[in-house]
Amino acid sequence: MERAKKEAIIEAVLFTMGESVDISKLAEVIEEDTKEAKIIIEEMMQKYQEENRGISIIELDGAYQMCTKGEMYEYLIKVAKSPRKYVLTDTVLETLSIIAYKQPVTRLEIEKIRGVSCDHAVNRLVELDLIKELGRLDAPGRPLLFGTTEQFLRSFGVRSLEDLPSLNPEQIEDFKEQAEEEIQMKLDV
Amino acid sequence: MERAKKEAIIEAVLFTMGESVDISKLAEVIEEDTKEAKIIIEEMMQKYQEENRGISIIELDGAYQMCTKGEMYEYLIKVAKSPRKYVLTDTVLETLSIIAYKQPVTRLEIEKIRGVSCDHAVNRLVELDLIKELGRLDAPGRPLLFGTTEQFLRSFGVRSLEDLPSLNPEQIEDFKEQAEEEIQMKLDV
Amino acid sequence: MAIPVKLQVFEGPLDLLLHLIDKNKIDIYDIPIVTITEQYLSYIKQMDTDDMNVMSEFLVMAATLLDIKCKMLLPKEVNEEGEEEDPRAELVQKLLEYKMYKFMSFELKDRQVDAGRTMYKEPTLPPEVADYRPPVDYEDLIGDLNLSKLHEIFKSVVKKQEDKIDPIRSKFGRLEKDEVNMDEKILFIEAYTKDHKRFSFRALLEKQASKMDVIVTFLVILEMMKTSKISIEQQEIFDDIIITSNM
Numbered sequence: 001m002e003r004a005k006k007e008a009i010i011e012a013v014l015f016t017m018g019e020s021v022d023i024s025k026l027a028e029v030i031e032e033d034t035k036e037a038k039i040i041i042e043e044m045m046q047k048y049q050e051e052n053r054g055i056s057i058i059e060l061d062g063a064y065q066m067c068t069k070g071e072m073y074e075y076l077i078k079v080a081k082s083p084r085k086y087v088l089t090d091t092v093l094e095t096l097s098i099i100a101y102k103q104p105v106t107r108l109e110i111e112k113i114r115g116v117s118c119d120h121a122v123n124r125l126v127e128l129d130l131i132k133e134l135g136r137l138d139a140p141g142r143p144l145l146f147g148t149t150e151q152f153l154r155s156f157g158v159r160s161l162e163d164l165p166s167l168n169p170e171q172i173e174d175f176k177e178q179a180e181e182e183i184q185m186k187l188d189v
Numbered sequence: 190m191e192r193a194k195k196e197a198i199i200e201a202v203l204f205t206m207g208e209s210v211d212i213s214k215l216a217e218v219i220e221e222d223t224k225e226a227k228i229i230i231e232e233m234m235q236k237y238q239e240e241n242r243g244i245s246i247i248e249l250d251g252a253y254q255m256c257t258k259g260e261m262y263e264y265l266i267k268v269a270k271s272p273r274k275y276v277l278t279d280t281v282l283e284t285l286s287i288i289a290y291k292q293p294v295t296r297l298e299i300e301k302i303r304g305v306s307c308d309h310a311v312n313r314l315v316e317l318d319l320i321k322e323l324g325r326l327d328a329p330g331r332p333l334l335f336g337t338t339e340q341f342l343r344s345f346g347v348r349s350l351e352d353l354p355s356l357n358p359e360q361i362e363d364f365k366e367q368a369e370e371e372i373q374m375k376l377d378v
Numbered sequence: 379m380a381i382p383v384k385l386q387v388f389e390g391p392l393d394l395l396l397h398l399i400d401k402n403k404i405d406i407y408d409i410p411i412v413t414i415t416e417q418y419l420s421y422i423k424q425m426d427t428d429d430m431n432v433m434s435e436f437l438v439m440a441a442t443l444l445d446i447k448c449k450m451l452l453p454k455e456v457n458e459e460g461e462e463e464d465p466r467a468e469l470v471q472k473l474l475e476y477k478m479y480k481f482m483s484f485e486l487k488d489r490q491v492d493a494g495r496t497m498y499k500e501p502t503l504p505p506e507v508a509d510y511r512p513p514v515d516y517e518d519l520i521g522d523l524n525l526s527k528l529h530e531i532f533k534s535v536v537k538k539q540e541d542k543i544d545p546i547r548s549k550f551g552r553l554e555k556d557e558v559n560m561d562e563k564i565l566f567i568e569a570y571t572k573d574h575k576r577f578s579f580r581a582l583l584e585k586q587a588s589k590m591d592v593i594v595t596f597l598v599i600l601e602m603m604k605t606s607k608i609s610i611e612q613q614e615i616f617d618d619i620i621i622t623s624n625m
Contacts, residue, residue, distance in 0.1 A: 002240070003241075004239075004240040004241035005240065005241075007241040007242075007243070008240065008241050008242055008243035008258070008261065009243055009261060009264045010243065011241075011242060011243035011244055012243025012244060012257040012258065012261035012264065012265060013243070013261075013264065013265060013268050015204075015243065015244045015255070015257055016257055016261075016265050016268075017268065017269075021268070025268055026268075028267075028268075029264050029267050029268050050193075051191075051193040051194065051197065052192075052193035052194075052196040052197050052200075053196075053197055053200060054196070054197035054198055054199065054200035054201025054202070054204065055200055055201060055204045066204070068201040068204060068205055069197070069201065072197065072198060072201035072202075075198045075201065075202065075218050075219075076201055076202060076205055078217070078218050079202050079205075079206065079210065079214055079218055080202070080205045080206060135280075136305060142304060142305065
């Protein structure tokens with residue numbers, strides 16, 4: 001099979017499916033191994049970045065999906081119905097950020113961090129398909145474990161969990177430094 | 190607005206809408222008259238004919254629609270029909286073992302044993318034709334009773350249900366004692 | 379005239395504490411606990427909430443702050459390594475962790491705004507393709523699973539179920555009401571006292587059948603002492619108690 005044809009097939013498949021398609025599936029159709037398929041798709045993604053293209057391909061945790069470019073939004077809402085925007089409250093966002101970084105995580109662990117109950121926020125997030133149950137913890141009461149969904153990756157423009165803005169001990173150090181600077185400023189005054 | 194941008198907008202609009210979009214609407218979004226818009230689209234249609242493209246734009250009575258190229262059909266079918274990798278998760282296996290040894294059994298009984306809901310697992314097992322509905326229990330709510338199928342017997346090399354090794358009451362007593370001992374040990378510490 | 383104060387809404391006690399720390403421009407690692415506790419308490423006093431759940435969460439933190447405040451006044455505890463322990467340490471860790479996630483939630487919010495600008499398309503599969511269910515490859519599905527493995531799984535499920543039953547509490551239901559009757563016991567001991575005049579407490583206890591009988595007997599003796607029906611004497615601590623009737 002020619003390279004051009006492989007690209008054509010991938011484009012057609014992603015267009016038709018609409019949803020994210022796993023790399024293994026794409027590889028199978030173009031009769032390649034996943035490594036080679038990945039190379040081809042990455043190159044296609046580059047091509048889509050050209051100026052005269054309105055659509056692009058995004059990666060979502062080893063799967064690929066076709067979507068419009070962000071800068072097309074203002075033109076699209078002139079013709080298309082704008083996708084329903086869910087405004088997440090601070091409570092829901094805080095809960096979501098804990099789940100995103102600590103997954104798999106139980107309600108109790110979330111509550112410990114936030115200092116307040118999180119039932120409502122967790123239910124809302126499940127409803128919005130941003131988080132899902134991952135199973136149960138093998139502990140008394142067998143509490144449910146939660147983690148993020150593919151919809152979460154899509155909604156926040158994250159390619160995979162590794163792509164989340166980093167959260168590391170240095171960040172805490174930053175906070176510490178900020179605090180110290182503030183103190184210093186106060187002392188200097 | 191640059192020409193490249195106009196093309197990008199048209200591509201994004203046709204992709205998002207999925208259905209056919211009237212030329213007047215497209216012209217409006219790219220801020221051109223219909224005549225000019227038509228010229229741009231015709232040229233785009235030419236470009237889409239290139240070998241490495243899997244999608245194309247077709248004209249339908251003064252409207253335009255994005256669709257896959259006809260020759261892509263066989264590959265699309267392949268993806269959609271590609272044998273899905275079926276796997277039995279722990280939850281599904283646990284549920285199956287309960288149904289195998291306790292049949293005929295209701296969802297409620299399974300849930301009592303597992304301590305968690307089993308809807309998903311039961312549905313999955315029915316879908317895989319490893320269990321089936323056996324009728325309804327003559328009890329309030331007339332709950333469905335489930336049991337294993339012929340396919341189950343075949344897959345596990347069992348000739349009949351009598352061949353299933355039974356779990357005798359003594360074994361259950363053993364489990365109880367073990368549980369008690371474990372607790373006692375914890376108390377002694 | 380009271381000045382109406384518009385209170386900011388906080389996500390919870392930690393959020394409020396962070397706000398106070400921020401407002402006072404203090405080092406999170408060196409929280410002046412007295413000042414912060416005062417401010418915290420005065421804030422929750424103004425809180426106008428009927429929701430006991432919300433309120434209780436804020437009150438728990440208030441109690442924690444007061445507890446830390448007390449500990450700060452006492453000589454510092456020393457841990458195994460001989461280091462002085464800061465009573466605020468645990469709270470500081472909690473605050474830092476919470477602050478980190480709060481910070482990330484703002485990051486996520488920004489990302490969501492950007493990501494919300496892309497649009498997707500519904501699948502356009504021909505219906506006969508969309509409805510197609512590929513046949514199940516049972517050999518592949520079952521793999522090396524066999525009947526005895528399935529049996530092991532079943533056993534482990536049953537075992538898990540047994541493990542979940544608390545052997546101690548599950549027996550609570552069987553506890554029977556003790557039939558030791560206080561009035562009867564009083565009559566019995568009074569009769570015994572009249573018969574014996576002067577007797578050993580241990581000898582009396584030995585006549586009791588159950589632990590509950592012993593306890594009730596002891597209570598009756600105390601009661602009779604109080605009402606001066608008997609007097610008691612004991613030579614040495616842990617010695618037998620000698621009871622003398624006054625009746």
